[in-house]
Amino acid sequence: MDIVCLDLEGVLVPEIWIAFSEASGIPELKRTTRDEPDYNKLMNWRLSILKEHGLGLKEIQETIARIDPLPGAKEFLDELRSITQVIVISDTFTQFAKPLMKKLGWPTLFCNSLEVAPDGEITGFKMRIENSKLSTVKALQSVGFETIAAGDSYNDLDMIRAGKAGFLFRSTEQIKKDNPDLPAFEEFDEFLSAIKQVLG
Secondary structure, eight states: OEEEEEOSBTTTBOOHHHHHHHHHTOGGGGOOTTTOSOHHHHHHHHHHHHHHHTOOHHHHHHHHTTOOOOTTHHHHHHHHHHHSEEEEEEEEEHHHHHHHHHHTTOOEEEEEEEEEOTTSOEEEEEOSSTTHHHHHHHHHHHTTOEEEEEESSGGGHHHHHHSSEEEEESOOHHHHHHOTTSOEESSHHHHHHHHHHHHO
């Protein structure tokens, strides 16, 4: 039995931190896992910038409320879910993802959670499990699933390489250059065709 594991940001929805960087006028927050492979380092750095500017969960959620899925993402996901099981595996947080999941038709999401003070300050974050993407696909494989995975960032590569097939979707030129053996797609229709081919 097959299961498709998809990254969320950059694949199905725009990057939340880039959108918030633009909304808040803080260019440093544009940095994502496409630039910094160490997620803990990246998140701690982001939290220190939020603290410095007196910004919290409320401000980020206001930006997220205005974000729509990438054009064609919901249709892609609906069709994919009609032919196979799909899990969205993301390093984002439940407090960020909920409005986006609603717009995508509530797919199954495995992600992390934020620690938030009563005043709305984000004080920390709790990762569901270490190396959550790779750990999740290995756990799925241990219960009899064959995994097909796709993502756009450094933190997706282990999950992409661990299964029977893996793809890059709308990744950076550098990541594509560093991983020339991974099929890379820019459009949902060709991406869907490639997955269907693997599913047979």
